[in-house]
Amino acid sequence: MTWKRTADVVVVGGGVQGCSIAYNLAKLGVKDIVVLEKGSICSGSTGRCGAGIRAQWGTEMNCRFGLASVEKFEQLHEELGMDCGLNQSGYLMVAYKESEFQQLQKSMKLQNSLGIDTRIVSYAEAREICPGLSAADAVGFTFHNRDGHADPFLTTFAYMEAAKRLGVTFHRFTEVTDVKTVGGKIAGVVTTKGDIDAPVVVDAAGGYSQFIAKMAGVDIPNFSERHEILITEPVEAGVCPPMLMSFSGNYYIQQRPHGSIIGGCSPEGHPQDYEMGTSWDFLEMMSRTFVKLLPRTKGVRVVRQWSGLYNITPDKQPVLCEADNVRGFFLSCGYSGHGFMFAPISGELLAQKILGQDPWIAIDQLHYSRFERGDLLIEPAVV
Amino acid sequence: MSEKTNDIIICRCEEITLGEIREWIAKGYETFDELKRVLRVGMGPCQGRGCREMILREIAAKTGKPVADIHPGTFRPPAKPVKLAVLAEGGDK
Ligand SMILES: Cc1cc2nc3c(=O)[nH]c(=O)nc-3n(C[C@H](O)[C@H](O)[C@H](O)COP(=O)(O)OP(=O)(O)OC[C@H]3O[C@@H](n4cnc5c(N)ncnc54)[C@H](O)[C@@H]3O)c2cc1C
Numbered sequence: 168m169t170w171k172r173t174a175d176v177v178v179v180g181g182g183v184q185g186c187s188i189a190y191n192l193a194k195l196g197v198k199d200i201v202v203l204e205k206g207s208i209c210s211g212s213t214g215r216c217g218a219g220i221r222a223q224w225g226t227e228m229n230c231r232f233g234l235a236s237v238e239k240f241e242q243l244h245e246e247l248g249m250d251c252g253l254n255q256s257g258y259l260m261v262a263y264k265e266s267e268f269q270q271l272q273k274s275m276k277l278q279n280s281l282g283i284d285t286r287i288v289s290y291a292e293a294r295e296i297c298p299g300l301s302a303a304d305a306v307g308f309t310f311h312n313r314d315g316h317a318d319p320f321l322t323t324f325a326y327m328e329a330a331k332r333l334g335v336t337f338h339r340f341t342e343v344t345d346v347k348t349v350g351g352k353i354a355g356v357v358t359t360k361g362d363i364d365a366p367v368v369v370d371a372a373g374g375y376s377q378f379i380a381k382m383a384g385v386d387i388p389n390f391s392e393r394h395e396i397l398i399t400e401p402v403e404a405g406v407c408p409p410m411l412m413s414f415s416g417n418y419y420i421q422q423r424p425h426g427s428i429i430g431g432c433s434p435e436g437h438p439q440d441y442e443m444g445t446s447w448d449f450l451e452m453m454s455r456t457f458v459k460l461l462p463r464t465k466g467v468r469v470v471r472q473w474s475g476l477y478n479i480t481p482d483k484q485p486v487l488c489e490a491d492n493v494r495g496f497f498l499s500c501g502y503s504g505h506g507f508m509f510a511p512i513s514g515e516l517l518a519q520k521i522l523g524q525d526p527w528i529a530i531d532q533l534h535y536s537r538f539e540r541g542d543l544l545i546e547p548a549v550v
Numbered sequence: 551m552s553e554k555t556n557d558i559i560i561c562r563c564e565e566i567t568l569g570e571i572r573e574w575i576a577k578g579y580e581t582f583d584e585l586k587r588v589l590r591v592g593m594g595p596c597q598g599r600g601c602r603e604m605i606l607r608e609i610a611a612k613t614g615k616p617v618a619d620i621h622p623g624t625f626r627p628p629a630k631p632v633k634l635a636v637l638a639e640g641g642d643k
């Protein structure tokens with residue numbers, strides 16, 4: 168592919184965030200956009216994630232982000248011209264502690280006030296939603312039928328293919344090694360393939376976003392933790408129709424449309440060494456959760472386990488803003504365990520911000536200056 | 551090559567034909583991992599034992615590189631599928 172030395176916008180990172188931002192910018196009319204990816208598209212956290220999508224959140228902003236994303240996913244196939252593997256059979260939240268159930272109910276009231284039809288379900292009803300569920304020790308459940316999951320690869324590729332049709336250039340196997348600034352403004356990037364001058368650079372480098380920010384002279388407190396996940400062989404549909412999720416139970420489990428079941432949990436300790444290793448501890452703990460919660464999975468075989476990075480901020484909420492000290496440098500990172508589901512909406516809001524428009528959901532709260540001010544966003548429903 | 555060869559199933563686990571593989575290589579998905587992500591080839595119960603070699607050869611043919619230079623993609627544990635109940639009991643550490 169030919170190399171052009173200038174661009175209107177350079178996006179660093181070819182994960183779901185970078186691809187969504189590039190697509191949304193192109194859709195708003197920006198002509199010369201280049202996405203730079205050090206590996207192949209979707210080789211970072213996005214291609215390693217659980218790909219759950221939910222509107223069951225505990226703060227107004229996250230509920231609005233969640234609902235907007237659910238609505239976008241519902242029409243993404245049509246908009247992007249490619250099936251994203253959406254499976255909308257709800258999130259069943261399982262509370263094992265009284266205080267946890269009270270919190271779920273509090274969040275539910277907020278959700279209901281914002282147009283999210285979450286409801287409390289009994290154990291009997293939970294077992295209708297998820298036949299074979301064994302959770303007699305649970306205190307209560309909430310359910311929102313529009314939540315679900317999608318295919319992270321197809322979603323990212325759909326954004327990329329739609330962006331390409333609108334003229335966006337993608338360079339794979341191209342690593343950004345420096346970010347150039349002049350007098351408090353962004354000037355461009357240096358890469359392993361050459362330089363590109365650009366007045367706007369977007370940091371969507373996922374687990375590595377803090378390094379890109381540092382190259383630009385922008386200090387963000389983000390760090391990256393390893394989280395593990397596994398997948399089983401495909402089995403008949405209906406073994407786990409909804410996404411099962413519990414904060415205190417420490418798990419999420421879902422069955423993909425092709426039959427494989429995906430599960431993740433967080434054993435103690437998340438190495439911060441940027442190695443995508445896998446552990447026996449995780450495999451054993453997750454398998455125990457599977458057979459306890461869904462006894463009929465006993466004979467189902469695990470076919471793969473892997474890990475990926477959560478890019479984390481002090482309040483586990485994202486950084487979505489323009490840098491104060493380097494104009495033209497925008498950031499979309501720090502999504503912890505929910506950067507896949509938010510990508511359709513965060514990409515659109517950041518594109519609006521880059522073009523000097525008012526994002527239709529306010530994102531001022533997501534500026535990294537909140538960390539210095541000690542103004543953390545307290546979200547009870549985050550992992 | 552003929553239409554007929556395009557109908558041959560290369561990945562039996564995921565029922566993916568040679569034609570589909572060629573179509574996505576032509577769109578720029580020219581590494582094994584990229585084809586895996588978009589078509590699920592190599593993600594089936596056999597974990598690519600049945601299709602990896604044929605796909606690598608096809609990538610080599612289409613990109614004009616020797617087969618030996620084509621990256622075989624990422625291998626993920628466990629090497630053999632293991633039952634959840636066995637793993638839950640601690641397996642054979
Ligand atoms: C096990 C696990 C389960 C998860 N489950 C969910 C879930 O259920 N729902 C959900 O919403 N989220 C989930 N997440 C979180 C989600 O994966 C991330 O928040 C999301 O994928 C972030 O997208 P991204 O595009 O910012 O990052 P990435 O997909 O990591 O993309 C960033 C890209 O930048 C590239 N890059 C880095 N440095 C450079 C450089 N110097 N030059 C060029 N390119 C560079 C990387 O190679 C990478 O491809 C999960 C994560 C993990 C690990």
Ligand code: FES
Nearest residue numbers: 561563594598600
């Ligand atoms: S034949 Fe392709 S994964 Fe089994």
